[in-house]
Amino acid sequence: MRAPATLGDGLVILCAGVLVVFSYMQFWTGAPDGPASEVRIVAGGDEFARLPLDQSRWLDVPGPAGITRVEVAEGAARCAESPGTQGICQRAGWLRKPGDMAVSIPNRVLIEILGKTDPTFDSLNY
Amino acid sequence: MSAGLRPEAAIVGLFLALALGACAEGPKIHNERMLAFGTVVELSIYTADTELARAAGEAVRQDLDYMHRAWHGWEPGPMGRTNQLLATGGEFSANPSILPLILEGQRLEEESKGLFNPALGGLFALWGFHADERAPAPPPADTDIRALLDQRPSMTDIQVRGIRIHSTNPAVQLDMGGYAKGYGVDRAMERLMDLGVEHAILNAGGDLRAIGQPGQRPWRIGIRHPDGEGVLASLELRGDESVYTSGDYEREFSHEGVRYHHILDPRTGQPARESRSVTVIADNGAQADASATALFVAGPQGFAEIAAAMGITQAMLVDRQGIVHMTPTMALRIHFEHQPQPQVRIVEPPR
Numbered sequence: 001m002r003a004p005a006t007l008g009d010g011l012v013i014l015c016a017g018v019l020v021v022f023s024y025m026q027f028w029t030g031a032p033d034g035p036a037s038e039v040r041i042v043a044g045g046d047e048f049a050r051l052p053l054d055q056s057r058w059l060d061v062p063g064p065a066g067i068t069r070v071e072v073a074e075g076a077a078r079c080a081e082s083p084g085t086q087g088i089c090q091r092a093g094w095l096r097k098p099g100d101m102a103v104s105i106p107n108r109v110l111i112e113i114l115g116k117t118d119p120t121f122d123s124l125n126y
Numbered sequence: 127m128s129a130g131l132r133p134e135a136a137i138v139g140l141f142l143a144l145a146l147g148a149c150a151e152g153p154k155i156h157n158e159r160m161l162a163f164g165t166v167v168e169l170s171i172y173t174a175d176t177e178l179a180r181a182a183g184e185a186v187r188q189d190l191d192y193m194h195r196a197w198h199g200w201e202p203g204p205m206g207r208t209n210q211l212l213a214t215g216g217e218f219s220a221n222p223s224i225l226p227l228i229l230e231g232q233r234l235e236e237e238s239k240g241l242f243n244p245a246l247g248g249l250f251a252l253w254g255f256h257a258d259e260r261a262p263a264p265p266p267a268d269t270d271i272r273a274l275l276d277q278r279p280s281m282t283d284i285q286v287r288g289i290r291i292h293s294t295n296p297a298v299q300l301d302m303g304g305y306a307k308g309y310g311v312d313r314a315m316e317r318l319m320d321l322g323v324e325h326a327i328l329n330a331g332g333d334l335r336a337i338g339q340p341g342q343r344p345w346r347i348g349i350r351h352p353d354g355e356g357v358l359a360s361l362e363l364r365g366d367e368s369v370y371t372s373g374d375y376e377r378e379f380s381h382e383g384v385r386y387h388h389i390l391d392p393r394t395g396q397p398a399r400e401s402r403s404v405t406v407i408a409d410n411g412a413q414a415d416a417s418a419t420a421l422f423v424a425g426p427q428g429f430a431e432i433a434a435a436m437g438i439t440q441a442m443l444v445d446r447q448g449i450v451h452m453t454p455t456m457a458l459r460i461h462f463e464h465q466p467q468p469q470v471r472i473v474e475p476p477r
Binding site: 112 | 349357
């Protein structure tokens, strides 16, 4: 014969429930506190696009100096082409880690990987 | 039978409250990046109010964007117009957003003994550093540089009578790039505080001001190593302080194997060569911004004298050999993160 559930059983189930809720809040609530999964593209002052890193694609971002071409592939993103004369945006290379970014100042385009960044410093002076 | 709360129900209620508490959003750091003043601006706000963080970020972006356009000496706008009128020599009414910057520039040039000179906009234009992105070109000819310096453009050439101003020197061209960003960061931080933000960092490409603190700990700031992307040193900030770093890596170009950077020595018209980077802590953004530039130009030899003249007690200079020169007060706050640690010289500013 099965024994009836006790108060202790109830508490165990309740604790498990609390743990599930807490774990969900802590680990599954997505960007910007989750792992690197998205790239955010800002054109001028506005967010132009937010793309998942696991879907390969090209995106043309218009700006005052022309078109900045962004490539997303294999969990990373890069500034493939941009109208700046020094290639500073392209030199940032593939962006993979949260906080990685490429910038085209003349075309006013910012490409950044979202996610939890290095907690060692709140800001870098450079 | 008693209608009182059963112990089991009380325990279940307690755990339910804990579960709900886990769902509630506590204060956290909201980070946002934006483009303004020709650089990447990073804003970190510590708050539980997500809507406040969003609205504050938008307000800062709009303010910095306006200030950048208004104070750019080479684009249509109040500062560009001011430069056109100064070149005529005639008297005119200064734009209200420009006059405080001119007065501040006059004070900073005097305090820095001329090592910081925003009237040398023509020199920056000769080098091509006035544009957001420098077009590929060789460095300017020495004869062109000398011809400009011989005219001795100075902020003291601008005569101010109330709001009416005129220039007695046609070579005066204002370029506020050396301190307008710091001035702008201060104004933007005031706007944040007006909106109710109590704990924040605003970092405009090395021009950083922090207020409050994130919870029970201080803000932690890393200072870039001038040789690369790593962190040379760190420091902690509480309350309201500005940290400004100027380095030879910020804007540069190479020509025939020689590197040229954007921090120009007003005495020679050439990039200052004795320093790699300077970090200043102060409570005034424009002062910190201009001081970092002036100390960079002064180099290790003039570091103590110029720091004292500009009222800076917390400053650090990395010279071209990698030796770190620091004031005693700065040395108490700096923690080196880079291995091997650099050679350090403590420099006592004259009283």
